[in-house]
Amino acid sequence: MKCLLYLALTLFVSLHSFAQSNTVKGAVTDDKGNPLPATSVVEKGTPNGTTTDQNGNFTITVKPNAVLVISSVGHETTEFQLKGQTVVSVMLASAGKSLTDVVVVAYGTQRRTTMTSSQSSISSKDFEGQPVTRIDQALQGRSSGVQVTNTSGAPGSDVRIRIRGANSINGDNGPLYVIDGFVGGDFNIINPDDVADIQILKDAAATAPYGSRGANGVIIITTKKGVKGKTSISFNTRQSLSDVIKKYDKLTAAEYAEVVNQRRQLTGTDPYYTAEQINNFKTNPVKDAQDEIYRRAAGQQYELNLSGGTDKTTYFISGGYQDLQGVIVGSGYKFYNIRSNINTSLSDKLSAYINVNAFVRNNRNTSLRAGTQNAVVESVAWSPSVNVIDADGNPVKTDPLGAQFYNPVAEALHREGLNDNYNANIAGGFLYRIVNGLTFNLQYGVNYSNGEYRGFGDKYVAENVYAGRSTGTSLTLQNINTLNYKATFNGVHNLDLTGVLELQKEKYSGFNIDVRNLIYPAFKWDNLRLADLTGAGAGYSNASLFSLFGRVNYNYDERYLLSATIRRDGSSRFRGDNRYSYFPSVAAGWVISKENFMADQGLFSLLKLTASWGLTGNQAIGAYSTLSTYASLNTTLSADGSVPAILIDRAANPDLKWETTEQKNLGLEMGVLKNRLKARFDYFTKDTRDLLFWVGLPAYTGGGAIMRNVGNVQNKGWELEISGTPVVTEHFSWNSSFNYSAVNNKIRTLADGKAEQTWDSDIGWGATVYPEYLLKVGQPMGAMYGLNYLGTWKPKDEAEAAQFNEKPGDSRYQDVNGDHVIDANDLTIIGYGLPKYTMGWNNTFTYKGLELNILLQGVYGFDKLNFIYAMGMTAYGDFRQPTLADIKNRYVPGVNETSDIPAFSTTNKNYVQSSRFISKGDFTRIKNVSLAYTLPKKLIRNIADIRLFASVTNLYTFTKYSGMDPEAANTGSGSDPAQSFDYGGYPIPRTFTGGITLTF
Amino acid sequence: MKAIYSIMLIATVAGSFGCKKFLDEDPRGLLSGDAAIADEDGLNAQLSGAYSTLIGSWDQGFATAAAIASTMGGDDVTTHPESNKADFREFDQFNVTSFNARSVALWNGCYKTIQSSNNIINNYATTAGNEDNIKQIVGEAYFLRAFSYYYLVRFWGKIPIITTEVYSPDLLTVARNEITDVYKLIEEDLNKAKDMIGNTKLSSGRINKGTVLAYLADVCLTQTGWPVKNSAKAAEAAGYAKQVMDNKATYGFDLYQGGFLKMFAGGTPEEVFALQTDGNVTENLFYGQSGQPVDIDGWNDFQSEINFFIDFPAGERKDATFLTSVEKNGQTIQWQNFELKHPYYKKFWIQDGNAYTYHSKNPIILMRYAEVLLIYAEAQARSANPDASAYNAINAVRQRAGLGNLTAGLNSDDFIKAVIQERAWEFAAEWHRWFDIVRAEIVQEANANRHANEISLIGNPGDQSKWLLPIPAGDASINPNLK
Incomplete structure (x- = not known):
């Protein structure tokens, strides 16, 4: 293999020296007077350039009347006219949301004006002083095209992040994270307080550089760096209190007792409760099981950072600690991290950098099992007439009427699941300025991650006390070599060339042990020997990726923009010809406002049109997916002792290849009234073909699934971002930014020319015999599958009902094929789980030292399958009796014959998989309201900046959803075909936070 | 420029592991492909796998009440009239839809066992190891395949016959095979098993030659009734049963006399075929x-x-x-x-x-020695007449039950009726009653005598279409030819 080909990248440019006449010395500072190191200083119209040293100083030899173009990440690019000066001082304004700043792009930086891609930015300023405990909270509502769904309200738990919709049916649709140049990082490990800048790469021109990992969009996170000069120490703390927002409306003990008796009467069974008992319930109510599992949860968070620099070296060192309780008793999250970002100049040309981030995360009972054994579900299932806690304060073991054997409090407190993550991410390297304009960046990265799970269930949750432990370690090694050349010819031809060679190797190994019948339960997972072994396993996998990438950016006078990229990825996961793939992109832009005919108008400070096309991929498959495999297990062939056994697990498919997404984008960007109002509009289509798909095999073939490249999914949509400063006076200003995105997802083809294919969420087990989702050509992913509920049979329908062996008051379903039997042939699409529209509106009002921030967030165009409600109304699964108050509104012959909640009847058939339990999920949320106050410096004798803030998260939600929260769901971040399935999702709390930041 | 070269050198070294080997997969610890059953231990593990899916917990096999529920059309078992037992009730009320979540446990378990058996049967020729041991393993695989199809064909009637373990797309469109073809395969498999399997069970949860003969007898007797109705099979049934009875000592079988109830705790010679659990990695969940x-x-x-x-x-x-x-x-x-x-x-x-x-x-006792005796009695009466040997067989069972001998001198029809009734008492709630009333076409009669406190019927027990279950909706949706 010609693996050294990349060296040729060094040959694409020949170097010139230029006739020069004046040596100019200068200093560059930011708007606060701090020196700006590593700032690019280029003589306009030439390739001649340099960068500033650690003190922000530079020396350059140029023509006497040259114009210097000075640019630095995060700052306004400035053109400075020398007019013969030889000693100059330049101040760069902080970019904020400026349209002319330099931004981080894939494998480099670029001036925003010359960009042809669709990329959104979030700066730390956008969420400073708000209670952001994790990166996803910074993303939510603050950028177009990004959908952040908190499927769980537990601290530190799962979140679903999608950029421009979901492309893949089987694979992960989460974006790729690039953290300080490390490709494929984990956003969970980043303390938001360490973040300087977040870039969201959306179209193919932006993401194609990441090739086989770019299809879901890319999020580039850059952490803070130290600046030379005065050392700064910053400390901040936040204290919070959270409460559950809503609970299910359950029957009272007395009502429930009556319901139980009425149901029994129907089947000729004696009443369970006597009239006396029922009366007693009225005077002595039983505490709602829901009140036993929810609590007011406290949270605390501390962060200390130190930054500064000497002549040659800058540093940013921080440590953070979070301890957040969950609103369900027994759940919580802790986070510890330490970061050290160091840059140093070794010579004029060579600098070295290293970013080290280490963290520990402890999750305790933050992921709820869907359905049974879930505290949220069991708290609704538990009979309202039965106490949850006995006189001794222990969980009552059995509810004789309701939840079969899972006590909600026991589920929360006596079934323990601890997930501890230990992670270290180190990325470091050398930056070498070979000659003016030509730089080489050699970077190595290591990511170590160890996850340990410990589980335990005592006698209150399990007949046989069990414990288990598993651990998995993964190690990723990465080497990225980047060569970049920037030059300007004849003053108008700007060229930017990039070549990259990237190597990555990942290794995972892990094992697990499960036991039960612990002789000493108090030992929990710490002594697994004194118990019966029920399972043990070990796993190993490795994968590697070998990539080459090249990019040419050219523009004519920053007016006509052109960009082309190509990446070639080789992956160990595929065989033969499928191993290597090419991912190209091209883009063009026209800065109309730069045209002469626009010179005289004062309206548009910027008007730009861009268009792009490109291919990206998705490595939606795990290692070894091309092989047929066996499952290993233990079974018994006699009553004493077990034997090892194997079962065919999945079928081989050596022909697997990448999923490929073809994306087209049209963008219009404008700045009006000197950029006081800025807007960007994008229209895109994304066509994903060769979808990697686990095709479910029928049980009669042995079941399981085979992975195949089948089908085609399209996402089409538009995005709008508007930001501006509607009001600005001397002491008061109002900044507002609004974004709105629409994505239409559509399945275009499926396997073997099929028109439809079912998709099982595995969540409704025990209640749904049929897959809950349908993939159908022409329909979006996440289409819910079930019976169409037509309400109850009314008295006038008696004859028709009889044909179904039913009677008035019974459930009436649409008999699609008209055979008078309601069965699988009558299933149809009953709802759509994939949201279509997202909205975010962020407002900041500033008056002197006071700052008020209001963030609104909305998600629209989706349905939810409310399974708790379904179970609570139909007495299915763990629910043996209806427990919800809504059952009082049921059809009662002769009394309430208009109700569409079916009567208690021996002939009624309740199918939980029906439109009866579909509810609109649309919501608009007042996501956050924060008030911050910065104390005037004179008050505190200039010792420190003191900033105080108070905020409310999830203040109010406008929604018609029947469950606890329209966002909470049990289909986690990994599955897009199964969406919005709520069978005990961890409720999202309302949180009050107060905090203080001290900066010395 | 030296510095450039040194950096380039570092990069080159890094790049040099980017050669062909860099992208090779190394599936350590992962069992895949043909290697799995290349030797005897692997083949044995696959046989254990074939047994395991008959007791695979809630959603697979015979270990739960779902298996009993599937036979609630019999007059011996019923379920709760309300509560959360709707799927169970459907069987009792002759109103089972393809949605029923409970019947799939047997469907899934039996077909998974068939796949494992197919893997052994189709590939043992290249397995390295002791020839006798391999023969025994293959014999048991033939038996397990036959056993699984026997349950499938009685519950669902026309079912797809699958004899490959390898997935191919054409499996997604296969049609349902004729019931007689399924029985043909069952008999062929049992006959092969009979000649390969030893006289002693290698573990209490496995089988011996006697087990195979007993199932041959059962399979033949079943075919004398609905829907196959091949009365010629009765003589074969009697012959196989007699072989078991004549050699019961060789096979270690006998009518257990140590107390009727004790038999169900396990470990008695009554067990012709019993799946075993240890309450740890496997469980019996209907006790x-x-x-x-x-x-x-x-x-x-x-x-x-x-x-x-x-x-x-x-x-x-x-x-x-x-x-x-x-x-x-x-x-x-x-x-x-x-x-x-x-x-x-x-x-x-x-x-x-x-x-x-x-x-x-x-244990999950699937066939007891008492059944061998009653198969013999009935088959003898069907193929010849209720002679002394037939009377002896049924009377042995009745005597243990604390009953007197059956009235002497019954004609064949009455004798057969008496045996079928005896089977109902003897094997109450042990799955057999439902199959008996179906093959004897007395589903209606058996359900006529329903107590007023029983759950009311919805479907008509006399309707033969209710005697077989609809193919589970999940599989029928993937393969429309099964509908």
Whole structure:
């Protein structure tokens, strides 16, 4: 293999020296007077350039009347006219949301004006002083095209992040994270307080550089760096209190007792409760099981950072600690991290950098099992007439009427699941300025991650006390070599060339042990020997990726923009010809406002049109997916002792290849009234073909699934971002930014020319015999599958009902094929789980030292399958009796014959998989309201900046959803075909936070 | 420029592991492809796998009340009239839809066992190891495949015959095979198994040659009735059963006389075929709470039908079969005062250790020696006449039950009726009753005598289309040819 080909990248440019006449010395500072190191200083119209040293100083030899173009990440690019000066001082304004700043792009930086891609930015300023405990909270509502769904309200738990919709049916649709140049990082490990800048790469021109990992969009996170000069120490703390927002409306003990008796009467069974008992319930109510599992949860968070620099070296060192309780008793999250970002100049040309981030995360009972054994579900299932806690304060073991054997409090407190993550991410390297304009960046990265799970269930949750432990370690090694050349010819031809060679190797190994019948339960997972072994396993996998990438950016006078990229990825996961793939992109832009005919108008400070096309991929498959495999297990062939056994697990498919997404984008960007109002509009289509798909095999073939490249999914949509400063006076200003995105997802083809294919969420087990989702050509992913509920049979329908062996008051379903039997042939699409529209509106009002921030967030165009409600109304699964108050509104012959909640009847058939339990999920949320106050410096004798803030998260939600929260769901971040399935999702709390930041 | 070269050198070194080997996969620890059953130990592990899916917990095989529920069309078992037992009730009410979540456990378990068996049968020729040992393994695989198809064909009738373990797309469109073709395969497999398997069970949960002969007898007898109705099979059935009876000592089988109830705790010579659990990696989940009354926190999954109990002849067997009272708070409650006013089954009471749990390590007894005797008696009467040997066979069972001998001198029809009735008492709640009333075409009669307190019927037991289950909706949706 010609693996050294990349060296040729060094040959694409020949170097010139230029006739020069004046040596100019200068200093560059930011708007606060701090020196700006590593700032690019280029003589306009030439390739001649340099960068500033650690003190922000530079020396350059140029023509006497040259114009210097000075640019630095995060700052306004400035053109400075020398007019013969030889000693100059330049101040760069902080970019904020400026349209002319330099931004981080894939494998480099670029001036925003010359960009042809669709990329959104979030700066730390956008969420400073708000209670952001994790990166996803910074993303939510603050950028177009990004959908952040908190499927769980537990601290530190799962979140679903999608950029421009979901492309893949089987694979992960989460974006790729690039953290300080490390490709494929984990956003969970980043303390938001360490973040300087977040870039969201959306179209193919932006993401194609990441090739086989770019299809879901890319999020580039850059952490803070130290600046030379005065050392700064910053400390901040936040204290919070959270409460559950809503609970299910359950029957009272007395009502429930009556319901139980009425149901029994129907089947000729004696009443369970006597009239006396029922009366007693009225005077002595039983505490709602829901009140036993929810609590007011406290949270605390501390962060200390130190930054500064000497002549040659800058540093940013921080440590953070979070301890957040969950609103369900027994759940919580802790986070510890330490970061050290160091840059140093070794010579004029060579600098070295290293970013080290280490963290520990402890999750305790933050992921709820869907359905049974879930505290949220069991708290609704538990009979309202039965106490949850006995006189001794222990969980009552059995509810004789309701939840079969899972006590909600026991589920929360006596079934323990601890997930501890230990992670270290180190990325470091050398930056070498070979000659003016030509730089080489050699970077190595290591990511170590160890996850340990410990589980335990005592006698209150399990007949046989069990414990288990598993651990998995993964190690990723990465080497990225980047060569970049920037030059300007004849003053108008700007060229930017990039070549990259990237190597990555990942290794995972892990094992697990499960036991039960612990002789000493108090030992929990710490002594697994004194118990019966029920399972043990070990796993190993490795994968590697070998990539080459090249990019040419050219523009004519920053007016006509052109960009082309190509990446070639080789992956160990595929065989033969499928191993290597090419991912190209091209883009063009026209800065109309730069045209002469626009010179005289004062309206548009910027008007730009861009268009792009490109291919990206998705490595939606795990290692070894091309092989047929066996499952290993233990079974018994006699009553004493077990034997090892194997079962065919999945079928081989050596022909697997990448999923490929073809994306087209049209963008219009404008700045009006000197950029006081800025807007960007994008229209895109994304066509994903060769979808990697686990095709479910029928049980009669042995079941399981085979992975195949089948089908085609399209996402089409538009995005709008508007930001501006509607009001600005001397002491008061109002900044507002609004974004709105629409994505239409559509399945275009499926396997073997099929028109439809079912998709099982595995969540409704025990209640749904049929897959809950349908993939159908022409329909979006996440289409819910079930019976169409037509309400109850009314008295006038008696004859028709009889044909179904039913009677008035019974459930009436649409008999699609008209055979008078309601069965699988009558299933149809009953709802759509994939949201279509997202909205975010962020407002900041500033008056002197006071700052008020209001963030609104909305998600629209989706349905939810409310399974708790379904179970609570139909007495299915763990629910043996209806427990919800809504059952009082049921059809009662002769009394309430208009109700569409079916009567208690021996002939009624309740199918939980029906439109009866579909509810609109649309919501608009007042996501956050924060008030911050910065104390005037004179008050505190200039010792420190003191900033105080108070905020409310999830203040109010406008929604018609029947469950606890329209966002909470049990289909986690990994599955897009199964969406919005709520069978005990961890409720999202309302949180009050107060905090203080001290900066010395 | 030196610095450039040194950096380039570092990069080159890094780049040099980017050669062909860099992208090779190394599936350490992952069992894949043909390597799995290349030697005898692997083949053995695959056979254990074939057994495992017959007891694969809630959603696979025979280990739960779902298997019993699938036979609730019989007059021996019923379930809770309301509560969360809707899927169970469908069987009892002759109203099963393809949606039914409970029948899929047997469908899934049997077909998974068939796949594992196919893997052994189709590939053992290249397996390295002791020839005799491999022969035994393959024989057991043939038996397990036949056993699985036997349950499938009786529950679902026309089913797809799958004899490959390898997935190919054409499997997604296969049609249902004729019932007679399924029986043909079952008999072929059992005949092969018979010649490959030794006389001794290698473990109590496995099989011996006697087991195979007993199932041959059963399969032949079943074919004399609905829907195959091949009366010529009766003689074969009698012949196979007789072989088992004549060699019962060789196979270690006998009618257990140490107490009727004790048999169900396991470990007796009565077990012709019993799957074994250890209560740890595998469990029997229909013993214990599953079939206990709610009065003692049971789940009420299944109970005896009232008239079945009333008509059941008194004696030791009746006392051992039914749970007619329980102790609660120091008081005895009789079944008439149970919440559901039904007697329950004592057979599945956990006799060893805590009885008030749903976890048990009891065996799942699929065929007892008593059945061999009753197969013989019936087959003999069907193929020849109820001679002394036939009387001896049924009377041995009756005597153990504490009953007198069957009335002498019955004609064949009456004798056969008596045997089928005897089977109902003897194997109450042991799955057989449903299959018996179907093959004898007495589903209607058996359900005519329903006590007023039973769940009311929805479907008509006389409707033959109700005697077979609809193909589970999940598979039928993937392969429309199964609908």
